[in-house]
Amino acid sequence: MRPEIEAKLALNPSLVTSVLTGFLRDEVTKVGFQKAVFGLSGGIDSALTAFLAAEALGRDRVHAVLMPYRTSHPKSLEDALKVVEALGIPHTIIDITAPVDAYFEQVDRVLGYEANALRRGNRMARERMVTLYDLSAAMNALVLGTSNKTELLLGYGTQFGDMASALNPIGDLYKCQVRQLAAHLGVPSSILEKAPSADLWADQTDEKELGFSYDEADEILYQWVDLRMSPDEIVSRGYPERLVRAIVERVRHNQYKRRMPIIAKLSGRTIGLDFRYLRDWGT
Amino acid sequence: MDVAWSAFRVAIAQFAPKLGDVSANLSRHLEYVNEAKQVNAQVLVFPELGLTGYQTQDLTLEVARHVSHPDIQRLIQASQELDVIFSFVEEADDCRFFVTAAYASGGRLVHRHRKLYLPTYGMFDERRYFAPGDRIRTFSAQGGQAGVLICEDAWHLSSPYLLAVQGASIIYVPASSPWRNTMAASDFGSHAFWRQLLQVYAQLCGCFFVFANRVGYEDGVHFYGGSGVMGPDGEWVAEGPASESALVVADLDFRMVRRARYTTPLLRDERVRLVLAEMQEAVRRRSTDEAGD
Numbered sequence: 288m289r290p291e292i293e294a295k296l297a298l299n300p301s302l303v304t305s306v307l308t309g310f311l312r313d314e315v316t317k318v319g320f321q322k323a324v325f326g327l328s329g330g331i332d333s334a335l336t337a338f339l340a341a342e343a344l345g346r347d348r349v350h351a352v353l354m355p356y357r358t359s360h361p362k363s364l365e366d367a368l369k370v371v372e373a374l375g376i377p378h379t380i381i382d383i384t385a386p387v388d389a390y391f392e393q394v395d396r397v398l399g400y401e402a403n404a405l406r407r408g409n410r411m412a413r414e415r416m417v418t419l420y421d422l423s424a425a426m427n428a429l430v431l432g433t434s435n436k437t438e439l440l441l442g443y444g445t446q447f448g449d450m451a452s453a454l455n456p457i458g459d460l461y462k463c464q465v466r467q468l469a470a471h472l473g474v475p476s477s478i479l480e481k482a483p484s485a486d487l488w489a490d491q492t493d494e495k496e497l498g499f500s501y502d503e504a505d506e507i508l509y510q511w512v513d514l515r516m517s518p519d520e521i522v523s524r525g526y527p528e529r530l531v532r533a534i535v536e537r538v539r540h541n542q543y544k545r546r547m548p549i550i551a552k553l554s555g556r557t558i559g560l561d562f563r564y565l566r567d568w569g570t
Numbered sequence: 571m572d573v574a575w576s577a578f579r580v581a582i583a584q585f586a587p588k589l590g591d592v593s594a595n596l597s598r599h600l601e602y603v604n605e606a607k608q609v610n611a612q613v614l615v616f617p618e619l620g621l622t623g624y625q626t627q628d629l630t631l632e633v634a635r636h637v638s639h640p641d642i643q644r645l646i647q648a649s650q651e652l653d654v655i656f657s658f659v660e661e662a663d664d665c666r667f668f669v670t671a672a673y674a675s676g677g678r679l680v681h682r683h684r685k686l687y688l689p690t691y692g693m694f695d696e697r698r699y700f701a702p703g704d705r706i707r708t709f710s711a712q713g714g715q716a717g718v719l720i721c722e723d724a725w726h727l728s729s730p731y732l733l734a735v736q737g738a739s740i741i742y743v744p745a746s747s748p749w750r751n752t753m754a755a756s757d758f759g760s761h762a763f764w765r766q767l768l769q770v771y772a773q774l775c776g777c778f779f780v781f782a783n784r785v786g787y788e789d790g791v792h793f794y795g796g797s798g799v800m801g802p803d804g805e806w807v808a809e810g811p812a813s814e815s816a817l818v819v820a821d822l823d824f825r826m827v828r829r830a831r832y833t834t835p836l837l838r839d840e841r842v843r844l845v846l847a848e849m850q851e852a853v854r855r856r857s858t859d860e861a862g863d
Contacts, residue, residue, distance in 0.1 A: 306749060306792050309813055313586075313787045454790075563627040565789045569590050 300471035311343035317570040322428035327351040329363035408487035412448030442541020462501040581611035582818040586786025589623030617784035621658040624746040634661040649674035666701040681709040683718035721745040734775035776831040802830035
């Protein structure tokens, strides 16, 4: 990353922590909840969310849910347990192997062919979110999201799977900023140092799958999204044209994942278009 | 001009209004009036849209109040023992809606300021719901001539200028300023902007600025507080905390205005006729290529 961009993306960690913990406290309690529940994968994003939530709400008002699948790397569960231990927060382990396998056993038979890795991965992500929403009702706790700004922009996530949540404290932080804040808050070093992975199949890493590094993505996204430079202008600053175009196109293509379902307009006031209220209405 | 170089105590209610719940917010206002009386404040200032919350959107129609509305009259009545500046969605006789700040004193409405500049950029969408005010005037209040600017109004250079040349020695700024662009370690975004702005304005105009900013979150948007009083020397007289509710109290000594204006007599040397002539010329030239206010 170029030094001037790196400097712009350098966080003031204590200020950001105070805003995000305030956000969690305020938005959880004002809709009548006291607790939060979230999936803890062993990766840096959910670890950071755990640290923020524990600081915001207190250890006994957050609940981590660890949801391994049979092909998940054992180190993922191990790292997730390190977070649980470091924070001293309650946790539950729910193995999602049986429901996911049962589903594909039936559907593969009905369709007459085997699901590919993408479908299986999406199903796992949604199985986890279904589980979280069920536990949300069981525990009377709001579901926290753990997707960062880079992932959300790139659409590198499953709609109504890991992209779903009631509140997302880290969705305006680029991946490189997630790393900074996680280091500041004391996320265990084995989590800080490992390659980012959705851990949906063996040896998967995000960067291998995307075809570029998160640092490259952050650098280009920041200039395009935040500084409003055009793709041409970014290319003229010396970035590879193919990379810039690939990232911009990915963001555009995945816009549908970031929006609520669209509604066909018939009346004078349509939800989402001209029926406008904040979600925090009256809270 | 007959100016009594007085001193008085001002209190700022830095709090988080409940979005769209006027009666809950009115109760909070009345509680703060009592609290301010207990600390012997003579003026109490509330943030922008303290009675309604900031992003009223389609709630605008329900939360709007004519000045004759019992809710507004109740707050005006609450100014028997101390002056109160509060802000609400004002419904005019012709059913236009304004972001208004009212100055009430002795149980009477003394002055009304309707927000002049309604931002529509970035996360803002005020002009969709509100009509802009069309005048900026000083009025006689505690400490001499006073003026009111609502949030974005103060981001326009001409606003404090117009109040200063009318003789304002104190300018109240009710605000609902969200924190943004604050990620970078080197950039505190809107908070830094406000601090610099108030410091420079106070020194250029030789007057006090009372900045009353709200706290709390609306759909993830964070209002940072940081209310306070900036003196005519460019130093904070009092400064509230960031992000938490507080009653910020400050004692204002108006002899500071006198000294500042003697030491750095910028207002004395101001050439209003030159400014007027040049503004007329600038407007004439501008209107040849484009329409504009």
